[in-house]
Amino acid sequence: MEAGSLHTGKKIIGITGGIGSGKSTVSKFIEELGFPVYDSDFWAKELVNIDKNLKSRIIELLGEESYDENGKYNRKFVAEKVFDHQELLLKLNQIIHPAVKIHFENWVKAQNAEFVFKETALLFELKLNESCYQSILVTADENIRIKRVMDRDGRTYREVKEIIDKQMPEVDKVKLADFVIQNNTDLESLKEFTHQVIDELKRMDL
Template sequence: MIVVGLTGGIGSGKTTVAKLFEDFGVPVYIADIEAKKLMNQSKVIKRKLIQLFGEEAYKGGVLNRPFLADAIFNNEVFLEKMNSIIHPRVARHFEKWIAKQNVPYVIKEVAILFENGGYKVCDYVITVTAPKETRIKRLLKRDHTSVARIEAIMRNQWTDEARIERSDFVIENINLEKTKEKVAQIHKEIITNIKF
């Protein structure tokens, strides 16, 4: 089974690109969504996050996302500790998920694919890019957040240049039609290169 990593900075449009691959029948694993599910469902993760952040980490048994966002905002130590609790469990969840797939290849969408070493399990890596100003505009509209918070997240992620250097494909996601064309081209190339 070929694993294609899909990554890019916050607001670059990874989810849009992932959906375009789904249109070709490619199963997509979105690590961020699965991590959020696990943070609410896994007793081990709950226990460890409460140990790390205190009882406020959960409200009524549900992850208190605003509280956690504030706790890790500009705090690399808390961010790293939280990631060390969640990422290994997401990796195991992905292994179980991929074992159920019966297709030539799957997409694994991870914002911090390089930062957390997830690229090591990928046969190919696609990086999605967009200008910083475009990304900030998208995020302000989508998340009702602040520029300061967006820039703090961006500082904790690799630059586009660093990602591109280690990627097999790059999708500049500014114009949807051009993005669709690029996804079709990459899909065809991956399928052509797979030895059945």
């Protein structure tokens, strides 16, 4: 459990989970309860297209093909370029993540809420949990996660398994998380578990 970690008087709650875990669905349920949620993955995808400094640094690292003829981020090219090159991926992350961090800090300042939530796939990998008041891990059995992603994205079993194998092991994430939401059943159960976590956070704040 991380103490402190207050941003201008606001308590930051990190939400994370591996591919197919359902973390975005949990974020949606939290938004429905009236809490602001920052989607780090969404904003990372936006910023690579709208931040001119970011664009020039990515082109410098990976080449002109990082953007198409319309100046739009070439996600397929970049993914193929860095997938089996950890050093390149690290350098790319070192360019993108600081930009997202600054954007998030400005977003937090604009929120009028005591609790603000940050959804990010790399909460523990980047040690972002250390600047959070609490952290929530959404998890599910690996075979369930693989089937979800295969159904959702049309990927093969092997493709999804490769992605999972490159992520931090679930057992390590569970040890680091303050709250763990198991998402092995249905949406109603997931919503109920999410509400229970929010109720507990409110009680902690009394």
